[in-house]
Amino acid sequence: MEVLELFPTEVFVFENTAVDNTQLVEYLQTLDNVEIKKSTTLSILVDLRKHDQFKDLFLWFDQCLDEVKTHMKYDCDELTITNSWFNVALTGYSMHQNVHRHSMSLLSAVYYLTEGSPTVFEDPVIHRTQAQLEVLRHGYNPFYSSDAKPGKLVIFPSWMYHSSMPHIGSNNRYIISFNCLPSGKINYNLATDSKAHIRIVND
Numbered sequence: 359m360e361v362l363e364l365f366p367t368e369v370f371v372f373e374n375t376a377v378d379n380t381q382l383v384e385y386l387q388t389l390d391n392v393e394i395k396k397s398t399t400l401s402i403l404v405d406l407r408k409h410d411q412f413k414d415l416f417l418w419f420d421q422c423l424d425e426v427k428t429h430m431k432y433d434c435d436e437l438t439i440t441n442s443w444f445n446v447a448l449t450g451y452s453m454h455q456n457v458h459r460h461s462m463s464l465l466s467a468v469y470y471l472t473e474g475s476p477t478v479f480e481d482p483v484i485h486r487t488q489a490q491l492e493v494l495r496h497g498y499n500p501f502y503s504s505d506a507k508p509g510k511l512v513i514f515p516s517w518m519y520h521s522s523m524p525h526i527g528s529n530n531r532y533i534i535s536f537n538c539l540p541s542g543k544i545n546y547n548l549a550t551d552s553k554a555h556i557r558i559v560n561d
């Protein structure tokens with residue numbers, strides 16, 4: 359029997375062992391006068407790319423995105439980070455993120471600065487998870503759990519629904535998240551009409 363794995367979903371995992379994540383978290387704890395969105399976790403809406411302490415880390419993010427672009431054979435000049443923020447799940451409150459996706463974005467990412475609760479990705483083939491007549495299968499789980507490990511970066515399609523489990527660790531959980539869009543000349547080689555020339559302005 360031949361088995362065709364049709365239309366798989368690609369999620370990219372990178373690891374950076376050179377980053378001093380503890381030092382970065384200590385810096386984040388000093389930030390004040392920042393906008394905080396209080397949801398199930400604290401979302402601190404600060405553009406970390408503009409902070410020298412994060413310059414090297416964001417350069418590495420750009421390199422990872424370039425690797426993804428090459429792997430995916432995207433017909434565009436670049437994948438450009440459009441916005442970023444960091445989330446804190448305080449210890450003792452079972453803080454979590456509800457299921458969501460990221461709009462106005464092609465690829466999104468989570469970078470773990472600390473250990474903590476995992477990120478959970480949902481099987482995007484909803485037809486097989488919402489079937490009225492579902493026959494359960496041994497070894498099949500419609501959720502993928504990505505462990506939080508300092509230095510780990512996961513880049514995923516922005517349309518992919520995900521959440522984070524309630525954080526029950528003894529320390530606060532810190533993650534950085536970002537979105538990206540294709541930029542420059544897009545689809546110029548593969549399309550005649552479905553193309554665009556886009557410049558991302560980060561203000």
Ligand SMILES: [Fe+2]
Binds near residue numbers: 458460535
């Ligand atoms: Fe998210």
